[in-house]
Amino acid sequence: MTKDEYAIGLDLGGTKILAGLVDRRGRIIAQKLLPTIAEDGEKAVIERVLSAIHDVLSESGIDLEKVSGVGIASAGVINSESGEVIFASNLGWRNVPIGKLIGQRFGLPVRLFNDANAAAIAEWLWGAGVGTRNMIYVTVSTGVGAGIISDGRLVSGRDGSAGEFGHISIDWNGPSCRCGNRGCLENYASGTAIENSARQKLTTAKEPVIDRFLVENGELTAKVISEAALAGDPFFAQIVKQAGFFLGIGAANLIYLFNPEVIVFGGGVMNASALLLPEIEKSMRDRCIAGLAEKVRVVTSHIGIEAGVMGAAGGIFEKPYCKN
Ligand SMILES: [Zn+2]
Known part of the structure; x- marks a missing residue:
């Protein structure tokens, strides 16, 4: 039994806090889920974070000696080295030294990761990027983000905000x-x-149908649009495919910059991967110089909602992110 057998991963989100004790094979041994309730204020959220970590440690029964550290996956602008969340609109936080507070309470090293970077580490170590040295993870949800593994290490940049x-x-x-x-x-x-694209097209159509759509479907969300598209609605399929076309343009840029072996697409919008992936591949390959894009695999993520917890813990194991 070595000291570095386990790490704590913490996914600090706007709606939930998920903490997990993770082993070196990426298995979550114990976990604790708490609501964030950001409107309760910074102090209350920090207390919930500390109690989630405490509960995971005590419920697992694992000796603190065997835990190498705490990795945190957070949205927003971070400073990875100082462990500060500089600005996170989903939490309403500015300059919160969450890393220092956790370190003081548990006496463990702490490292902060951008949430997309954490998910990239999880896919690289235990998911769709296993065995590669050059992998890019792209998350497509409310926004778009990425984590880049280049030459066998995470590209984190000065503050941990790369990607x-x-x-x-x-x-x-x-x-x-x-x-x-x-x-x-x-x-x-x-x-x-x-x-936005669906709303605009429905509003400006020759016979505006947005009111009827809202009556029939309740809300015009990306989820509703994707489901309609997957069920064969040509109007919505076109809108989803267009997003894939643009993602392919972005992916071509990634290929020019990083020469990856695989690009992994994850996030809620990729539930429509059956429509998106072919469009992504097509525009990506159309826009890359001959020979550069052919060998790049384009796949969907293997790890689900635990990616933040697993990747933040994985980042602790991998520090300084070199596999060899
Ligand atoms: Zn922008």
């Missing part, structure tokens, strides 16, 4: 993005983009 793939501009004169840039990929290819 903001959703904010690469694919149209210099496109619509303004919440980030300050214009024409960002996530404005064309996220769940939000799919909803």
